Amino acid sequence: MSGRIESRLLERLDRARARGLWRRPRILDGPQTPEQIVDGRPVLAFCSNDYLGLAADPRVAAAAREGLERYGVGAGAAHLVNGHSRAHAELEEALAAFTGRPRALLFSTGYMANLGVLQTLMSRHDTVFEDRLNHASLIDAARLAGCRTRRYRHADAADLTRRLREPGAETGRLVVTDGVFSMDGDLAPLAELASAARRYNAWLMVDDAHGLGVLGRDGGGSCACFGLGMDDVPVLMGTLGKAFGTAGAFVAGSDTLIEALIQFARSYVYTTAMPPALASATLAAVRIAARETWRREHLAALIARLGAGLEHIGLPRPSSMSPIQPVVLGDTGRASAAAAGLLEHGLLVPAIRPPTVPEATARLRITLSARHTEAQVDRLVETLDRVLARESPGATGLESAR
Numbered sequence: 372m373s374g375r376i377e378s379r380l381l382e383r384l385d386r387a388r389a390r391g392l393w394r395r396p397r398i399l400d401g402p403q404t405p406e407q408i409v410d411g412r413p414v415l416a417f418c419s420n421d422y423l424g425l426a427a428d429p430r431v432a433a434a435a436r437e438g439l440e441r442y443g444v445g446a447g448a449a450h451l452v453n454g455h456s457r458a459h460a461e462l463e464e465a466l467a468a469f470t471g472r473p474r475a476l477l478f479s480t481g482y483m484a485n486l487g488v489l490q491t492l493m494s495r496h497d498t499v500f501e502d503r504l505n506h507a508s509l510i511d512a513a514r515l516a517g518c519r520t521r522r523y524r525h526a527d528a529a530d531l532t533r534r535l536r537e538p539g540a541e542t543g544r545l546v547v548t549d550g551v552f553s554m555d556g557d558l559a560p561l562a563e564l565a566s567a568a569r570r571y572n573a574w575l576m577v578d579d580a581h582g583l584g585v586l587g588r589d590g591g592g593s594c595a596c597f598g599l600g601m602d603d604v605p606v607l608m609g610t611l612g613k614a615f616g617t618a619g620a621f622v623a624g625s626d627t628l629i630e631a632l633i634q635f636a637r638s639y640v641y642t643t644a645m646p647p648a649l650a651s652a653t654l655a656a657v658r659i660a661a662r663e664t665w666r667r668e669h670l671a672a673l674i675a676r677l678g679a680g681l682e683h684i685g686l687p688r689p690s691s692m693s694p695i696q697p698v699v700l701g702d703t704g705r706a707s708a709a710a711a712g713l714l715e716h717g718l719l720v721p722a723i724r725p726p727t728v729p730e731a732t733a734r735l736r737i738t739l740s741a742r743h744t745e746a747q748v749d750r751l752v753e754t755l756d757r758v759l760a761r762e763s764p765g766a767t768g769l770e771s772a773r
């Protein structure tokens with residue numbers, strides 16, 4: 372039997388290689404900063420989720436060291452046994468305050484938070500309504516929950532409403548969406564989704580992995596952008612490994628929601644608590660994220676500068692107001708060649724190709740961080756112009772973009 376499994380694995384690996392879908396991790400030496408050493412060579416990276424530039428912040432690292440002094444390294448047990456330290460409790464309080472909700476609950480990763488929420492909220496006869504472009508962890512969460520799933524057209528509240536109206540869905544209903552979508556950086560139409568959910572007695576859950584800390588003057592995220600509170604969005608999930616620069620995740624909401632997760636979410640109950648020093652570090656990061664509005668202002672300036680630069684070289688200006696800035700080049704080969712060309716010049720920007728994105732929308736996915744400088748953004752635009760011009764001799768970057 373093991374022979375059959377192995378031969379199937381080998382076949383799949385061969386197919387992935389043949390289709391150009393082979394991936395491997397690169398090795399990063401040193402901290403997650405724009406200028407970094409990857410696979411032994413210096414690059415300027417535009418692909419991390421460290422939007423506020425806190426992953427390597429010395430104050431966050433110092434808080435981690437203090438946490439290590441006080442608590443040691445491992446939590447040693449699950450939260451409900453004796454792994455729940457004061458650092459975890461303080462971080463949960465800070466996250467509740469940050470999101471303007473009564474309570475928050477830590478999970479070890481965002482993936483696990485999403486699994487835990489859907490498994491706890493949904494029974495077999497319930498229905499979850501998901502945006503087609505939701506994060507993989509939300510898709511997997513619905514599968515694991517064993518509930519019924521309806522997927523509505525991307526960011527389309529009218530299509531969601533049609534599906535909510537379908538008969539036979541009078542049981543528990545949960546609408547789930549990313550706040551900011553990870554491939555295009557666009558925002559979900561949260562106000563419309565919230566009113567559709569309310570009209571049909573459904574709960575709305577927002578996974579704001581890419582919005583919290585980044586959007587809104589104080590970093591309140593996509594819900595804050597639309598002025599939506601807990602009545603509109605009863606379930607708010609956020610991750611700590613992106614704008615907050617550390618690792619882990621949380622869910623914020625009512626007392627009932629949080630108590631239910633503590634009692635019933637298997638990915639909370641049956642796993643070791645995150646290291647307490649990580650909670651100490653994250654507490655420092657959350658305070659910095661809330662206070663240092665200049666990080667969001669600088670990001671906004673970089674986004675505007677990148678957009679103007681791309682337009683100047685004849686590329687479409689991304690409509691995204693988040694640090695995820697897709698440059699759609701269309702053809703898969705063209706996007707791959709552009710990424711390879713940029714890397715030759717020491718710029719690390721990933722090409723995203725079908726099937727991750729729809730056919731003919733292969734793209735470069737640029738992500739910006741508050742640690743990038745305007746000069747670095749200019750260098751990216753200038754190099755991209757040169758790389759695209761070279762790829763089609765006789766055409767300027769301008770013409771080939773059209």
Ligand SMILES: *Cc1c(COP(=O)(O)O)cnc(C)c1O
Binds near residue numbers: 479619
């Ligand atoms: C990154 C991400 C997750 C997973 O969070 P991790 O903490 O990295 O497991 C979940 N949802 C969205 C939208 C994400 O971008």
